[in-house]
Structures are given as structure tokens and as C-alpha cells.
Amino acid sequence: MSYISNLTIELIIGFFALLIITKVLGKTQINQITPFEFISSLVLGELVGNAVYDKDINTFYILYAVCLWALLLYIIEMLTEKFKGTRSFFEGKPSILIRNGQIDFNELKKEKIDINELQSLLRSKDVFSIREIQYAILESNGSISVLKKSKYDNPTNEDLNLPEKPVYLPISIILDGEVLWDNIQACGFDEKWLKKQLHTNKISKIKEIFYAEWKKDEGLHIIKKSSV
Structure with missing residues (x-):
């Protein structure tokens, strides 16, 4: 019975300690947290979980572990707010994958x-x-x-009062220099058609292509591999 009582007290303390720390550190939507914040949340929960279910650890150690970890997180938050140079290290920075x-x-x-x-x-x-x-x-x-x-950019048709047009799904036919023959056949084409398209686009080898897709209303779109 004594163990149940201690466990109840530790769970309640751990619950409110995490709640208070979350309030102090600020709110961030789960889909907006950075990798560092995600890992920090996991570690913080693990600290409380291990402390609660370990018979040899009392309430003081739970509070100490949670408060110390929260203090470290708070210090990092203050650093990233005051010193812009630290943000890219702790929070990461955006990366432009497609440019122009x-x-x-x-x-x-x-x-x-x-x-x-x-x-x-x-x-x-x-x-x-x-x-x-x-x-x-x-x-x-x-x-x-x-x-x-x-x-x-939408809504172009509505702005111009144009009639609705059929919408076609682009189909990938080459990925990383490899031909997706099933997709090509699904489009109603064959190897002869593919060779003709490559010749038209002055491409001698499939391996030169990073990505290619077919869209019924716009034709073939090819992205060559970088020469870097």
C-alpha cells in the first residue's frame, strides 16, 4: 500500500511539473516543433517516467531531474532569442530545395x-x-x-471566367536514371516512344535523367542530373 501511495504522489508531482514547465517554456504546435525540441520532449518524458517507476528514486530526484532539464531548455531558448547566430545550430534553418x-x-x-x-x-x-x-x-x-x-497559381480559371478543363495526374516514368516501365505502359507508350522522346530532347542515355514525368495535357517533363 505504501508503494501505491508513493507512486500516486510521484505521478501527480511529475504530471504537474511537466505541465508547469510546458507553460513556462511556451507553446508550440506539434507539427511546428524542431527536431531538437522533439528530442527534448522525449528525454523530458523519459526522465519523469524512469524516475516515477524506479523504487530507489524519491520525489526529490524527480523534481531535480525535471527542473534541471527544463533549466537547460530555458537557457537555450534565451540564447536563441538574444543571439541570432545560435538559432541555426539549435533550431536548424530552412533549405531551398527548388529555386527558380x-x-x-x-x-x-x-x-x-x-x-x-x-x-x-x-x-x-x-x-x-x-x-x-x-x-x-x-x-x-x-x-x-x-x-x-x-x-x-489558383484560382486562375475562376479569375478569368474560363470553362473547366479536365485534370490529369502526372505520372513518373524515370526516377534516378531508372525507367518505370509499368508506368510507361500504363500511359500507352513503349520503349520506341521513350527513345524518340530522348532523341528529341537530345539525351543519349537514361542515366543522364534524374526525373521525368508524363502529363497528358502538357507532355513530357525532364530534369537532368546535376553535373556537379
């Missing part, structure tokens, strides 16, 4: 993002074709911000 409609391959490599991950991030912003993008910025919290090219 062109993919920055060095940034993709630096952020360890492949073409599939980039496409997934863009689709989360309702962008299904890379050709629509003027700028794409990877934020420090892992989300992506997109600025479309003017001709793809």
Missing part, C-alpha cells in the same frame, strides 16, 4: 532527401508536379513551403 523552378541537387543531398520523398512532401501541399513549383523550401521542422509559378 530548378531542383537544387546539392541541397537534396545535404538534407538526405531523394526524389520520392520530395514528391511526397509536395503532394502534402497539393502539388502533383514539380514543373508547377517556382520555389520549395524545407523548413527547420521538416515541413515544406511551396510557391507556385504564376500560371499554376
Whole structure:
């Protein structure tokens, strides 16, 4: 019974200690936290969890561990507020993945993002074709911000009172120098068609292509690999 009582007291203290620290450190939406803040939250919860369920650790150690960790987080928050130079180190900084409609391959490599991950991030912003993008910025919290090219910016049809047109889904046919034959066949094309397209675009080898997609109303869009 004594153990249950101690556990109850420790849980209540740990709960309110975390609540108070969260209030003191400020509110951040879960989808806006930086990797550092995410790890800090995990560690803070782990400290309380381990302390609560360890019989050899009393309430004082729980409060000490939580307060010390919170103090470190608070110091870092103060540093990033007062000294701009520390923000990129503790919080990270945005990275421009697409600049003026062109993919920055060095940034993709630096952020360890492949073409599939980039496409997934863009689709989360309702962008299904890379050709629509003027700028794409990877934020420090892992989300992506997109600025479309003017001709793809909505609502163009409504502004101009144009009739609705059919919408076509872009289909990837080449990824990282590899042909997706199933997708090509799904589009109704074959190897002969692909060779003709490559010849038209003055491309001698598939390996030269980083990404290529087909869209029924706009044709083939090719992005070559960086020469860097």
C-alpha cells in the first residue's frame, strides 16, 4: 500500500511539473516543433517516467531531474532569442530545395532527401508536379513551403471566367536514371516512344535523367542530373 501511495504522489508531482514547465517554456504546435525540441520532449518524458517507476528514486530526484532539464531548455531558448547566430545550430534553418523552378541537387543531398520523398512532401501541399513549383523550401521542422509559378497559381480559371478543363495526374516514368516501365505502359507508350522522346530532347542515355514525368495535357517533363 505504501508503494501505491508513493507512486500516486510521484505521478501527480511529475504530471504537474511537466505541465508547469510546458507553460513556462511556451507553446508550440506539434507539427511546428524542431527536431531538437522533439528530442527534448522525449528525454523530458523519459526522465519523469524512469524516475516515477524506479523504487530507489524519491520525489526529490524527480523534481531535480525535471527542473534541471527544463533549466537547460530555458537557457537555450534565451540564447536563441538574444543571439541570432545560435538559432541555426539549435533550431536548424530552412533549405531551398527548388529555386527558380530548378531542383537544387546539392541541397537534396545535404538534407538526405531523394526524389520520392520530395514528391511526397509536395503532394502534402497539393502539388502533383514539380514543373508547377517556382520555389520549395524545407523548413527547420521538416515541413515544406511551396510557391507556385504564376500560371499554376489558383484560382486562375475562376479569375478569368474560363470553362473547366479536365485534370490529369502526372505520372513518373524515370526516377534516378531508372525507367518505370509499368508506368510507361500504363500511359500507352513503349520503349520506341521513350527513345524518340530522348532523341528529341537530345539525351543519349537514361542515366543522364534524374526525373521525368508524363502529363497528358502538357507532355513530357525532364530534369537532368546535376553535373556537379
